[in-house]
Amino acid sequence: MRKPRRTVDWKEYELVKKYSDSEEKLKSFSKEGHLKVALIYPNSYRILSGNLGFQRVFEIANSVSGISCERFFYDEKFNRFYSLDSLRPLDEFKIWMFSISYELDFFNLVDILKKLKVPVLADERKEIHPFVLIGGPLVTINPELFYHIADLIYHGEAEVELKNVLNEISKHLTDGKKVVFEVLRDISTVTVPSLNKKAVGEAIYREVINDPAGSIFLTKYGEFKDSFLIEIGRGCFRKCKFCTIGNLYGYFRPVKVSAVKEKLERALALLKDTRDFKVGLIAPAVNDHPKFEEILDYLEYRNIRFSVSSLRADTINEKLLRGLLRSGQNMLTIAPETGSEKLRTFLNKKISNELIYDKISLAKNLGFKKIKLYMMFGLPDETEEDLIESAKMIEKVSNMGFNEVVVSVSPFVPKPRTSFENLSFQNIKILNEKQKVLKVRLKNVKVNIGSFRESFIQYKLDHLDSQNILLLLKVLEERGKSEALNFIKNL
Numbered sequence: 001m002r003k004p005r006r007t008v009d010w011k012e013y014e015l016v017k018k019y020s021d022s023e024e025k026l027k028s029f030s031k032e033g034h035l036k037v038a039l040i041y042p043n044s045y046r047i048l049s050g051n052l053g054f055q056r057v058f059e060i061a062n063s064v065s066g067i068s069c070e071r072f073f074y075d076e077k078f079n080r081f082y083s084l085d086s087l088r089p090l091d092e093f094k095i096w097m098f099s100i101s102y103e104l105d106f107f108n109l110v111d112i113l114k115k116l117k118v119p120v121l122a123d124e125r126k127e128i129h130p131f132v133l134i135g136g137p138l139v140t141i142n143p144e145l146f147y148h149i150a151d152l153i154y155h156g157e158a159e160v161e162l163k164n165v166l167n168e169i170s171k172h173l174t175d176g177k178k179v180v181f182e183v184l185r186d187i188s189t190v191t192v193p194s195l196n197k198k199a200v201g202e203a204i205y206r207e208v209i210n211d212p213a214g215s216i217f218l219t220k221y222g223e224f225k226d227s228f229l230i231e232i233g234r235g236c237f238r239k240c241k242f243c244t245i246g247n248l249y250g251y252f253r254p255v256k257v258s259a260v261k262e263k264l265e266r267a268l269a270l271l272k273d274t275r276d277f278k279v280g281l282i283a284p285a286v287n288d289h290p291k292f293e294e295i296l297d298y299l300e301y302r303n304i305r306f307s308v309s310s311l312r313a314d315t316i317n318e319k320l321l322r323g324l325l326r327s328g329q330n331m332l333t334i335a336p337e338t339g340s341e342k343l344r345t346f347l348n349k350k351i352s353n354e355l356i357y358d359k360i361s362l363a364k365n366l367g368f369k370k371i372k373l374y375m376m377f378g379l380p381d382e383t384e385e386d387l388i389e390s391a392k393m394i395e396k397v398s399n400m401g402f403n404e405v406v407v408s409v410s411p412f413v414p415k416p417r418t419s420f421e422n423l424s425f426q427n428i429k430i431l432n433e434k435q436k437v438l439k440v441r442l443k444n445v446k447v448n449i450g451s452f453r454e455s456f457i458q459y460k461l462d463h464l465d466s467q468n469i470l471l472l473l474k475v476l477e478e479r480g481k482s483e484a485l486n487f488i489k490n491l
């Protein structure tokens, strides 16, 4: 393994080592595979460690015979990018597999390629360059982003086809990339840009989930500090009009309770003597699990502290709230989206204001000290009245006696593959006017209003086609990131 020579590289090396050393591994993987695969999360270590999908891909890749997969993350100061698993630099790896979740990570992905002098455009890369495979939730939202960058794009959930794809790559890469492309062209959920072959859909795991994704390591530096994360369900049946998850899957796939318990028992056996840990239950709406009460009973019986990734306000109940309090969580987080019941109903999130206030009061009376509200503005058909309703809701909740009220109001981003996919991002002048309506009424409440610019860039990246992405990449190459971010509004 090549050790860093320059001071700046040592700093990078030491940071990766610090995170690597902080990890308590719950599963070990052989490093003997002849084909070195780098699994890259183009965002921070903090976010990587809270991403169960990324950890699942890592497990799957390492289960392929002949492959040894290692994890990498992004930091804008990095130049070499060292592995969390062996501290080897990224340029020693033959396959670079990116798992990409957020729109702005697109720029981080490009930055990694550029820093390691790998041509960003796939058709400029030669056999000596790494094979670039791209997957993750952003591929589902807009695969066009990667059409000129990736050698291969994987669409959908890893369990379905990824093992097969990696297996074929492992078998045929020594014969050349073109051979790999030909071998994989018939897989329906894979895009092979060089053959002009696009996927015809996503790989969706339709079986009952008997082996839920779970943390393979714990760290104090993660978004969910020292938490063992476990998925208890995928997808959502609610179909809120703005939401990709609800519109894409249309149904909820709960994990069998027996599988949840089995996985947690294994984690308990491994961790009970080494550290004080919490369980993080992960699903688009955890309390939509049909046997959620049974999971709560089990956690209480085993005296396991827990937190939840996200909750539906209408199905919050006393048992859940007491469980969270027992676990030391005294902040309730809910997403009313808007204070206007009319607009919320139009969004197909059919929860009344009365019910929202009831659930918040219940939390307050039981002992919750803090509350966090997620809301949006710039929504379709939104009127000044609707904004006033939002301000009233924020004000009312602020006066309910919590020690801390955190309100986040973000500009609405119409997402592809939702009911609003053909809508434009709201005009910035109108958004400014709307922001004023909220601010005038909320002088005494701290409200975090999301960045218009960042939301607009997200919107553009969600909707641009591959030809426009090519133009963007050209500007990025010639004039740098800040110019590219300005240029995006012309596309």
Ligand code: SF4
Pocket: 236, 237, 238, 239, 240, 243, 244, 245, 246, 247, 284, 285, 312, 349
């Ligand atoms: S917003 Fe939540 S409840 Fe609505 S569809 Fe999306 S995941 Fe389901």
